[in-house]
Amino acid sequence: xxxxxxxxxxxxxxxxxxxxxxxxxxxxxxxxxxxxxxxxxxxxxxxxxxxxxxxxxxxxxxxxxxxxxxxxxxxxxxxxxxxxxxxxxxxxxxxxxxxxxxxxxxxxxxxxxxxxxxxxxxxxxxxxxxxxxxxxxxxx
Numbered sequence: 001x002x003x004x005x006x007x008x009x010x011x012x013x014x015x016x017x018x019x020x021x022x023x024x025x026x027x028x029x030x031x032x033x034x035x036x037x038x039x040x041x042x043x044x045x046x047x048x049x050x051x052x053x054x055x056x057x058x059x060x061x062x063x064x065x066x067x068x069x070x071x072x073x074x075x076x077x078x079x080x081x082x083x084x085x086x087x088x089x090x091x092x093x094x095x096x097x098x099x100x101x102x103x104x105x106x107x108x109x110x111x112x113x114x115x116x117x118x119x120x121x122x123x124x125x126x127x128x129x130x131x132x133x134x135x136x137x138x139x140x
Contacts, residue, residue, distance in 0.1 A: 009036035015100055016040050024048045025097035028088075030081030035063040037100055042070035050074045051091065053081050 009015070015037055019027065023046040029038045032054035042050050050073060054060055060076050067074055077087050081101055088096065 009034075009040075009102065012036065012040060015102075016044075019098040019100065021045070022048065022097060026093060026095070027051070028053065028084060028096045028099040030084055030099060030101040031103065032059050032063055032076070033102065034059070035066045037102060038063065038067060038074070039070075041100070042067060042074055045070070045073045048073060048097075049093070051077060051087065051093070051096070053077045053079055053084065053087060055080045 019041065021027065021041060021044040023044060025045070025048045027041050027045075027048065028051045029035075029041065030053050032038055032052040035052070038050060038052050050070075052063060052067075052074060054063075054076075055078060057078060060078050063076055064071070075091060079087060084099070088094075
């Protein structure tokens with residue numbers, strides 16, 4: 001299982017520096033994935049809160065293990081990041097001190113058939129066949 005968690009997020013240092021994390025702040029990782037960014041954010045929180053969003057149940061389950069040491073300051077939400085406003089309202093949170101959305105095209109938790117794809121000649125969607133509502137040609 002250790003190899004599963006060897007993922008190093010892209011631009012990790014830059015993202016953490018850009019968030020300028022306060023130990024008591026409220027942060028959102030809208031694309032939890034393998035939890036690399038979330039792990040670094042959680043390490044910097046004391047009384048703060050981290051809301052982690054992912055629509056992939058496998059990512060949520062893997063994050064429970066990877067982030068176990070910090071779960072007292074983390075809320076895991078299975079949803080799409082497009083619902084971030086509604087999610088924060090449901091949690092009674094008026095706003096966040098910082099948000100991170102890693103919009104890369106990496107298969108979720110290393111599974112085949114997971115992840116986002118963008119093609120220039122067809123609508124964007126997820127590798128499992130479900131649409132994501134984006135217009136591939138417009139984004140490419």
